Amino acid sequence: MGEEGATTVFELLRPGRGLLLLAPGDEARREELRAAAAPWRDRVRIATAAGADAEAGPAALLVRPDGHVAWSDGTPDTAPGEDLTAALERWFGPAALRPPRPAAPREAAKVTPVTAPAREVRGGGTDRLAGRTALVTGSSRGMGRAAAIRLAEEGALVAVHYTSDGAAADEVVASVEKDGGRAFAIRAELGVPGDVESLFGALEADLLERTGSTDLHILVNNAGVMGGVGPADITPDQFDRIFAVNAKAPFFLIQRALRNMPDGGRIINISSGLTRFANPDEIAYAMSKGALEQLALHFAKALGPRGITINSVAPGITRNGNPVFDIPEAVEQMASLSAFNRVGEPEDVADVVAFLATDEARWITGSFVDATGGTLLG
Known part of the structure; x- marks a missing residue:
């Protein structure tokens, strides 16, 4: 069902990390889910499913390292950040904490960035630079x-x-x-x-x-x-x-x-x-x-x-x-x-x-x- 290039879900789980598998389709929805899961990137891999079969299923699946589906997102009105965060905390522990970086003076005010839309993973990429x-x-x-x-x-x-x-x-x-x-x-x-x-x-x-x-x-x-x-x-x-x-x-x-x-x-x-x-x-x-x-x-x-x-x-x-x-x-x-x-x-x-x-x-x-x-x- 899920692929990263020619990689199967089984192969994505092989390193012993969890997997957040995002379905193709609603790019804004995928990016929202990706952002919610970002603090767990050290324990949960994020990949995009490919193929027509994925489009008919839920918007995302959170899969434990043993292959068990721990959470799914199936309805457009679900609150992805809250629901997904709760599942991530339950199965993978607290979010990774990084010390805040000290603020530096900027010459001009910046417009709030618009996060880049997610894309399907190809050529060995893992979207580690999404939004940059x-x-x-x-x-x-x-x-x-x-x-x-x-x-x-x-x-x-x-x-x-x-x-x-x-x-x-x-x-x-x-x-x-x-x-x-x-x-x-x-x-x-x-x-x-x-x-x-x-x-x-x-x-x-x-x-x-x-x-x-x-x-x-x-x-x-x-x-x-x-x-x-x-x-x-x-x-x-x-x-x-x-x-x-x-x-x-x-x-x-x-x-x-x-x-x-x-x-x-x-x-x-x-x-x-x-x-x-x-x-x-x-x-x-x-x-x-x-x-x-x-x-x-x-x-x-x-x-x-x-x-x-x-x-x-x-x-x-x-x-x-x-x-x-x-x-x-x-x-x-x-x-x-x-x-x-x-x-x-x-x-x-x-x-x-x-x-x-x-x-x-x-x-x-x-x-x-x-x-x-x-x-x-x-």
Whole structure:
């Protein structure tokens, strides 16, 4: 009856946790039930049923780990929060308590957020980011594209940022929407005067239209440019361009995003294994990524009181559409650098990004996450 991707109810219960199984149909009803059960997410898994059979049954079932149905919601006038809460408390104990985060001054009053509608779980997602918004820079292709899709799989409304390839960004949005997620594309060139305000002007307008709020919960600084020029040949203009996009833009994107980010937000910066692995032809690029990593260290200290985490993720050799990945001999040579004897896939990095964006990563901040597939092991 219930599925998460190709997962059965039996498999969902296998870890020994309870299960709140939501029927498709009334999205507002599902989201109300999901919100009521949120304080028990550490003991009760929440999934959406699929298939025509589910539509004819109750709006939701609460299933104990032994498979017994402990509660069902079958009528539209039932008070879901009260009834479901009582059943959750009876079978799974008190709601999880988290200490309140200290209030931080905000520059402007915010509109009360409209919770994003629930969606059917696909592609391994578990809706851990339902009701949250995310911006992924440079997400029309490669790792950024994979990260945007992965965050959407977890339930986030994702802003797909691009600089010039609008068709590619639209394809990412279409891919997300095809799988039941929500996304929209925004264009802004980074590394030029006025870049951050231009991006946030478009972002806030779209967020307000879609959610009733300009809150941004997750920022992924992925956009970047490489040099490919040796230290003897790089020009000041090339050097400045690399730093403008890879280091300066992320700094001011973070600065600007903090005006929109509620306490408990997530910032993830995509660095590079080249900050730990030498390649003289990318010395300026590596320097810029080293500067980017300092943002996590120092902002983590400043943002800790607000419960906002910030971390650096360092990919290694990752398939990115470069023609070199079409040459078997080159791929074999690159793969030999990894402990797993393969090159990375964009999804390998996207999964790390998605984890750092969730509540499960709340105790990780200011860190350098090696996502090189063991390339840095030596």
